[in-house]
Amino acid sequence: MGRTIVVTSGKGGTGKTTASAAISSFLTAGGSRVLCIDADAGLKNLDLCLGLSDRAMLDYGDVLAGRCRLDEAVLPHPDIPGLFFLTAPVVPSEEGDEAKGFEAMVRFAAEHFDYCIIDSPAGLGPGFRAAVSAADSAIILAVQDPSSRRDSARVVMELGALGIKDVRLVVNRVRRSVFSRSKLTIDDVIDSVGAQLLGVVPEDENVAIAAAREIPLFLYGEPGRAALAFMRIARRIKGEKVPLEIK
Template structure:
């Protein structure tokens, strides 16, 4: 049975979609069958990050309503055949997912994929609840910005039902120079969020350009790519030490 991993944060702009796409690429490169599921209804961007915007003709609402099967709705990546996307609906239109519908969808996903990375929208609304309802693990993505850390704390409060070891923190876009200027450390971020650390991703100006090419982990963003690969290996069960920044 596959694992469902929800990628969340209370604040927008922390890099959830980038994280989801990069970890999806990394796990697929390890031979895992991976589904990236976009839960940001009406504001989806995961298809762009994966370079699949022209291919995502169906979305998860089509599966839930019975208009198509899961296999018909998912789109495979042309360069990584074990990486798939299930898009979010383009329009809200009062769309609502019942708990039993979400459970059935996630059950089918578990049977078909090794990992499902669920890209949750910012905030704690319906998309957040859908992303976390059936999740086995949750990754809270934050930056070292004080507002992002405060929102991460608030997000953690909504995840109290998860047992210890099932919710982890990723600190994204870390600039070593900035950390020195702010007299802060990654430990401060961990203490603020109250979570164990899954990984640290350094700031890398090449990430946006690679995302625009639909291949987030390209050769140019060496340090960020290395960090994402290390996090993917930890998700897959390997013991990998944290990369020094």
């Protein structure tokens, strides 16, 4: 049985989709099979981060409605061996149906993959609850500003109420100058969010350039600082002892 991990945060724009794509790609190292699921129905964009824009013809809505089997909707990545992609419907379905069916679908998928990474929509609505329903642990993305930290703290509480106790924090888009000039530290962020730190990802223009060129960060030239940080995060998820770079 593979692990199911939801990537979430309070607000949009913290890097959930970027992180889902990059972490999924780096998790394939060593031969793992990874299914990356876009659970952001209506606002899907994980396909872009994986360089698979509009390649997936079937989405999980088709699977849930019985129009196709899961293996027909899952798209093997053409350039990243071991990585598979399941896209979201363009139009979200009714809350109850989606949450129930989604959970069962991901549990079934987890029998065939080592990791299922679920890219959650922003907010705490039905899409969030559906994404979380299928997960046994969560990665919460926060950026440095106070409103993101407060949001993330709220999401950690919500995850706890939904039965997810294994929650780890990724602080994204970190600019050292903001930390040094605001006297804020990573420890302050960890304390205010209330989750154990999984990694720190710097602000890196390669992320935006790779995204604009629709090239997965994993395949974008020499790994930049953000790609290296996501690589280390993937190794920590696999249980390797990789020192945290928080200085």
